[in-house]
Amino acid sequence: MNWFWKHKIFSIFMLLLFLIIGYIIWFAFIFTGITDDKYGKYIFRYDYYGDSVFEYELLDDSDIHNYVYVHALVHDYVKEGEDIFFTYVNGTFDDGFCYYDKNLYLGKINLKKNILENNINIHLYPNTYKLLSDLSSTEKKWLNTYSHKCPERKNR
Structure with a gap:
């Protein structure tokens, strides 16, 4: 696999990981009644x-x-x-x-x-x-x- 595809896969993986972690934090924030x-x-x-x-x-x-x-x-x-x-x-x-x-x-x-x-x-x-x-x-x-x-x- 050449460098371009490795970079694309890594970028997409990091973006999805960021979104998943963001949603977990958001749900924890809302449903725990912190506010x-x-x-x-x-x-x-x-x-x-x-x-x-x-x-x-x-x-x-x-x-x-x-x-x-x-x-x-x-x-x-x-x-x-x-x-x-x-x-x-x-x-x-x-x-x-x-x-x-x-x-x-x-x-x-x-x-x-x-x-x-x-x-x-x-x-x-x-x-x-x-x-x-x-x-x-x-x-x-x-x-x-x-x-x-x-x-x-x-x-x-």
Whole structure:
């Protein structure tokens, strides 16, 4: 066998080996839940698919058969004592990720009571809000793009 064919076979073998190892790592990453942080009945899931400009999604795990999405556009979160604070944009992913308004809200999960509080007053926790409210240029650009605004909700 001449050098050309040996080189071709080796290149194809290395490419296939790379793909197989990549898929094994990808499946291990997804199915082990490395990116999920569970606090009580709430789960912060990292957006490992990269289909949202924001880092996390907040899920409610109280139904054993399926997760309920609480907030699809969570920017960041931090644990302080017996509480989890997080910042989020009011939005959804029903027809692709979109926002209803551009405001960055502060939410809190009380771990002792396992209760979620939405849109809490940022003046009650100014340092925490400042820590969690630093949007990246990509997030700011996404929020300022009108095509990412959700259509108005229809009353039923």
